Amino acid sequence: MSTTGTGIRVASVDDIEEGEALKVPAETTGHGDAIAVFHDAGEYFALDDTCSHGQASLADGWIEDGEVECPLHSARFCLKSGQPQCMPATVAQRTHRVEVRDGGIWLHPGEETTA
Amino acid sequence: MSAPGRIAVVGAGLAAVSLCDALRDQGYDGRLALYSAERGLPYDRPPLSKDVLLGKARREDVLLRPEQWYADQNVELHDAAFVRAIRPHDGGVELADGRTSTADRIVLATGGTPRTLPVPGGDDPAVHLLRTWEDAERLRVQLLPGARVAVIGAGLIGAETAAVAVALGCRVTLIDPVPVPLAAVVGEEIAGSLHARHSAEGINVRTAGVERIERRPGRREVLVHLSGQSGAVAADTVVAGIGIRPATELAEAAGLTVDNGIVVQAGQRTSHPNVIAVGDVARQDGHRVRHEHWDAAQRDGETAALAILGRPERAPTATWFWSDRHGSRLEAIGTMTDAERTVIRGAPHDGAFTVFGLRGDRLVATAAIDRPRDIKAARRLIDRAIPVDPAQLADENADLRKLLKG
Numbered sequence: 001m002s003t004t005g006t007g008i009r010v011a012s013v014d015d016i017e018e019g020e021a022l023k024v025p026a027e028t029t030g031h032g033d034a035i036a037v038f039h040d041a042g043e044y045f046a047l048d049d050t051c052s053h054g055q056a057s058l059a060d061g062w063i064e065d066g067e068v069e070c071p072l073h074s075a076r077f078c079l080k081s082g083q084p085q086c087m088p089a090t091v092a093q094r095t096h097r098v099e100v101r102d103g104g105i106w107l108h109p110g111e112e113t114t115a
Numbered sequence: 116m117s118a119p120g121r122i123a124v125v126g127a128g129l130a131a132v133s134l135c136d137a138l139r140d141q142g143y144d145g146r147l148a149l150y151s152a153e154r155g156l157p158y159d160r161p162p163l164s165k166d167v168l169l170g171k172a173r174r175e176d177v178l179l180r181p182e183q184w185y186a187d188q189n190v191e192l193h194d195a196a197f198v199r200a201i202r203p204h205d206g207g208v209e210l211a212d213g214r215t216s217t218a219d220r221i222v223l224a225t226g227g228t229p230r231t232l233p234v235p236g237g238d239d240p241a242v243h244l245l246r247t248w249e250d251a252e253r254l255r256v257q258l259l260p261g262a263r264v265a266v267i268g269a270g271l272i273g274a275e276t277a278a279v280a281v282a283l284g285c286r287v288t289l290i291d292p293v294p295v296p297l298a299a300v301v302g303e304e305i306a307g308s309l310h311a312r313h314s315a316e317g318i319n320v321r322t323a324g325v326e327r328i329e330r331r332p333g334r335r336e337v338l339v340h341l342s343g344q345s346g347a348v349a350a351d352t353v354v355a356g357i358g359i360r361p362a363t364e365l366a367e368a369a370g371l372t373v374d375n376g377i378v379v380q381a382g383q384r385t386s387h388p389n390v391i392a393v394g395d396v397a398r399q400d401g402h403r404v405r406h407e408h409w410d411a412a413q414r415d416g417e418t419a420a421l422a423i424l425g426r427p428e429r430a431p432t433a434t435w436f437w438s439d440r441h442g443s444r445l446e447a448i449g450t451m452t453d454a455e456r457t458v459i460r461g462a463p464h465d466g467a468f469t470v471f472g473l474r475g476d477r478l479v480a481t482a483a484i485d486r487p488r489d490i491k492a493a494r495r496l497i498d499r500a501i502p503v504d505p506a507q508l509a510d511e512n513a514d515l516r517k518l519l520k521g
Contacts, residue, residue, distance in 0.1 A: 019516055062491040071487040072444075073437070074410075087133060087413055088159060090180055 007099060007106035010037055016105065018042070021068070023049055023059035024107060031109040035096055038063050038079055044098040045079035046107055052084070052091035080113065118424050119219030120145045123208045125198045125365065126224030127151030129159065129409060130394025132179045133416025134222060139188045141424050148191040148216065150198050150208065153247060156182055157192075161409055163251040164275040165439050169282065170255060174248060201369050203387040220389055220423055223366055223377060224416075227359030227395040227407065232267065236328030241337045242353045245272055257352040260284030265339045265350035267325055269296040269310065271438045273356030278440035280354075281318050288348045289313055290341065292324040301482035302451035302470045304463060308484060312441050312466070321348070328353065359407060361396045374398070376405045382422025383415055391419045408436040433480075433497040435490075443467075446490040448497060449480030458505045460489060469493075476502040488515070495519055 008028060016022050016039040024035045034049035036059035047068070049057050056072035063069075067076045067085060075089035082093035097108040122138070124131045127149050135147055151157060158177045166172035185192045197211040206218045229244035231237055243254045254276075258264065262285045266277040269291035277289045298306040313320050323341035330337050338347040361376040372378045372386035376398030383391045393415035398405045411434055421428055438445045443466065451457070454472025461468035469489040472480035477500060481493035492515035496503055499519070507513040 060487070062488070069491060071491075074435070074491075087129070087136070087179070090184070 005108070007097075007108040009104045010107045011105045013100060013103055013105060016044070019063050021059040021061070021063060022105075023057060029107070029109040031096075034059075035107060035109060036061075036068075037098060037105060037107060038068060040064070040066060040079055043079075044100060044105055045113075046096040046098045047077065047079065047082050047093040048096075051075060051089065052093055053089040058093070118143055118145060121206070121218040122147050122220045122222065122423065123206070123216065123218035124149045124222040124224055125201065125208065126226055126394070126396075127153070127157040127192070127194075128224060128226050128394060128412065129179060130226075130412040130416045131222070131224035132157050133413045134224070134393055134420050135188065135190050135416075136180075137417045137420030138423065139190075141420060141426060143420070143424060146191070146218075147189065148193065148208075148218070149185075150196045150210070151192065151194045152197045153249075154195045155248070156180075156185075156194070158248055159409075160246070161437075163248065164245055164272050165279065167248070167251045168255050168258060168276065168279040177248075198365060201365050201390070203369050203371070203389050206389055220391060222419060223385070223390060223392040223396060224394045225362040225365060225396045228362050229355070229359050230357045232325065232328065232355045232357065234325055234327050236330065236337070237355070239328050239330055239337055239353070241330070241350070242328060242355055244355055245276060246359070254352070254354065258283045258285055261286065262352060263336065263350045264288070264352045264354065265290060265348050266354045266356060267291075267339070268356035268358070269293070269313070269320075270356060270358065271297075271436075273354070274309070274313070274440050275438060276354050276356060277313060277318055278316070281316055282441075286319075287317075288319040288321060288339075288350070290321045290323060290325060290339065290348070292322065292342075294322050299452050300450055301445065301447045302454075302457055302472065302480075304457070304459065304468075304470050305445065305447075305482040305484060308463060308466060308468075309440070309443075309445055312443065316441050359395065361398070361405060363396060366390075366392065366396075382428065383419040384422065391423065393419050406434050408434060410435045430498070433494060435494060443485050444487070445482070445484055446487065447480070447482040448490060448494050451480045451482060453479045456505075458508045460509055460511060461486060471503075471505075471508045473503070473505060476504075478503050478508075492516060492519065 021038045036049040038045045051070045054072045060071045061068040069076045076085040082095045095113045097111040099106040157179045162177045199211045200209040209215045229246045264280045264285045265288045281287045295306045326340040326342045340347045363373045366377045377392035379397045394412040395407045433449045458471045467485040469483035478496045
C-alpha cells in the first residue's frame with residue numbers, strides 16, 4: 001500500500017458521464033497497468049483496466065448497478081471491491097481509491113479501497 | 116424440500132463447475148463430488164479452437180477454476196474417472212475401475228461428443244475432431260506453415276479452426292454444403308459478411324458436401340472428394356467441425372427420457388426425481404434445439420443449483436454466444452429467424468455492424484460483428500422486454516443506454 005498523497009487529477013467531474021469510464025494509461029498511473037475510472041450512479045470507482053480473465057479493457061465495459069461487465073466475455077466485477085461476480089473471471093481486479101475534490105476526479109493508484 | 120446431503124456430478128465442464136460454484140455460493144455445505152472422464156483440472160472449452168490452437172494459451176491459462184478452489188470449496192474432484200453407470204433409484208454412481216459411491220442427487224453434465232464424418236474414410240487418422248484439450252493438442256501440432264488443411268463444416272468450430280490455421284500459415288480449404296452458414300441464427304447480413312471474410316483472408320471456400328475421404332497407398336495426404344464436384348481437395352490434415360451429439364449413454368441406460376438430449380423440465384429436472392441434467396447434454400422440454408453454448412451451460416448450472424436447494428428460479432434470459440475469427444468477433448443474442456423485421460446499425464461495408472431483429476415493438480434477436488456495446492444493450496433490452504423504436508436502433512447518434520431507461 002503506497003502512501004497517501006494528493007493523487008492524480010485525471011478528469012473534471014463533468015468529463016465522465018454516468019455509465020461511462022475513463023481509461024488512465026499506465027504511463028500516467030505509474031502502476032504497471034492502466035486504470036479504469038468508472039462513473040456509476042453518481043459515484044466514482046477505479047479498478048485495474050485489464051480484465052483478469054482475458055485481454056480486454058474494462059473501461060470499454062458495461063457499467064450498471066455497481067458492476068462492470070467485461071466487453072469480451074461478459075465477466076462482471078464489483079466496482080467497489082473488484083471481486084468477480086460470475087465466470088469466466090475468477091481473480092479480482094485491484095481497486096484504487098478515487099476522490100472527488102475541487103470539481104476534479106483524483107485517482108490514488110495503488111491505494112486499495114477497503115470494501 | 117430439504118437439501119440433499121450428497122451430490123454427485125458426472126462431467127466437469129462449465130455447466131458442472133458452475134453448478135458446484137452456485138451450490139456453495141448458495142450455502143450448500145453437503146458433499147459435492149465431481150467426476151471428470153478427462154485427466155487434469157477442468158478447463159474452459161472456447162479457447163481450444165482459438166488461443167490453444169494458436170499456441171498462445173497453455174492448460175493453466177484455460178482452467179475454469181484454479182486448483183486451490185476445489186480444496187477451498189470442498190469439491191471432491193475425481194479426474195480420469197470414467198462413470199460407467201448410474202442408478203437413479205438409489206443414487207449409485209459406478210466408475211469404470213469398479214469403484215462405486217452413492218449420492219442423494221446425481222447431476223449429469225456429460226456434454227457432447229463431436230460427430231464423426233458419416234462418409235467412407237471418415238475415420239481416417241488424418242481426420243481430427245475438436246472437443247477436448249487432447250483433441251486440440253493433437254491438432255495443434257499439425258497446423259504447420261504450408262500444411263494443407265481441409266476443414267469440413269463452417270459453423271463456429273470449423274470457422275474458428277480455419278481462421279487459426281490460415282493465421283498459422285496453413286493452406287486452408289473450408290468446406291460446407293450451406294452457401295452462407297449461420298444465416299438462420301445471425302441473419303443473412305452478418306452471416307454473409309463473416310463468411311466472405313474467409314475468402315478475403317486466403318481460405319479456399321468450397322460450397323459442397325463431402326462424399327468420401329480417400330487415402331492413397333504410400334501417401335501421407337488424403338483426398339477429400341466433394342459431392343457433385345470434380346477436383347478432390349488434397350489435405351495433410353482434415354478437421355471435421357460438424358456438430359456434436361449429446362452424450363446421453365448413461366441417461367439412456369438408466370431409463371431416463373432421452374430425445375435429442377436428456378429431456379429436462381424446469382430446474383433442469385429429468386424424468387427421474389433424483390437426477391438433474393445440465394449443459395450441452397440437456398434439452399429443455401418444449402424446445403426443439405439444445406443450446407450448445409457457453410452462456411447456456413453456465414446458466415444451466417446456476418438454475419440446477421437453485422432448484423436442488425429449493426430456491427426460486429431466476430428469470431430466464433436470452434441466449435448469447437460469441438465466436439472469434441480473423442481478428443473479428445461475432446456475438447449473437449437470440450435467434451434471428453424469430454424476428455419479423457431487421458434493422459441495421461453501423462456500416463456493413465466496414466465489417467463492423469449490428470443487426471437488430473424485431474417482433475412488433477420488441478427486440479427478439481441481435482447479432483453483431485465487433486460491436487460489444489450494442490450487444491450488451493440489446494441483451495438488456497430483450498431480457499427486460501423494453502419496447503424499442505427501430506429508427507433509434509438504426510441511428511448511430513442515439514445512445515442505446517438511454518433506450519434502457521425508457
